[in-house]
Amino acid sequence: MADLVARRIHAPSLPEAPGATWSNALVIGDEISMSGVTARGADGRAIGGDSLRDQTLAIFQRIETLVRAAGGVRGSIYKLVIYVTDIARKDEVNAARRAFFASAFPCSTLVEVKGLVFPDLLVEVDAFANLRVNLNALAEA
Amino acid sequence: MADLVARRIHAPSLPEAPGATWSNALVIGDEISMSGVTARGADGRAIGGDSLRDQTLAIFQRIETLVRAAGGVRGSIYKLVIYVTDIARKDEVNAARRAFFASAFPCSTLVEVKGLVFPDLLVEVDAFANLRVNLNALAEA
């Protein structure tokens, strides 16, 4: 048991909410495990307002912040599960993925849910990253 | 291929339903993979009735039962994906996480879905655990 160290990740700009009953990010071996990330700001309002693209981009930035706090890079993110409240706006998710990941695209699953934790949230992203992965230096097979 | 043994986990109190087309829990290396867990009882009714908190607690106990059958402990659970049918009741999920995990909180993703496999189920939890992890003995970073 001793040789697989689990670490809690503290990103100063992304503290857990007071009274939170979850951890934002844990490192399990080389794997970075995260809680679902939303664009909810410190003032309780969604960063990006009613733009699904902008909320998604804000979330991607937060995910990268957590991944960097763990010692990884943007390219360490290898999978996304994206929960949106209006699938008809999926082109905004595509636009955000293109703007953020450019060409080193993670795997990505996209479904429409009935609701998220606050009513003005249009999207939540569950991300998976690994410290030993960099999609910008990817072997092709 | 030979050195990563996959094992099916049998918890006597949590058998797969007759005719089940899934495995409740598999160990893949050190990782414990599980099917989504609900509070559906042997009599077909939800343990915890219409309390989302109590259904969630019953589920957490079941997850721990599976994890222990695999050789782990409560602190081996490092991530939860929680599907609820009424996100407005999310405080009940918080209460269950606090009561069960105390302070060694897994990562946790929470979304509202349209429905679960039986109408009286208020919540289903997809859990991730690792035999070499114990969040109660966690390195901080």
Place this chain on the structure above:
Amino acid sequence: MADLVARRIHAPSLPEAPGATWSNALVIGDEISMSGVTARGADGRAIGGDSLRDQTLAIFQRIETLVRAAGGVRGSIYKLVIYVTDIARKDEVNAARRAFFASAFPCSTLVEVKGLVFPDLLVEVDAFANLRVNLNALAEA
């Protein structure tokens, strides 16, 4: 970082759509990570039509195609997260799992979502596989 190679998987019969902002499948160490798979055909219509069972079977075949392109086998698939648009039809999902996996059943989570990326899609599956796993040669514990 150097010793955990990530590879993008190219299955000739399952190319990413033009302009796609995701990768269909990546291998991270021994783990095969995939995007959510649907039954959407090249003509834009769902393979399997309005049969949830047939759409699910078409998806399972696609997942196996990706897994084989990565070097695995059907039994390498150890977990499914199945998103359906009508949970009342869950027996069709059971029928597909039984027909495809026979007895070496992966873990499986099943929830009803509000919608999927195209209106005629009844199901999307997020699959997890590992090159060093074969559920058809499983240790019991």
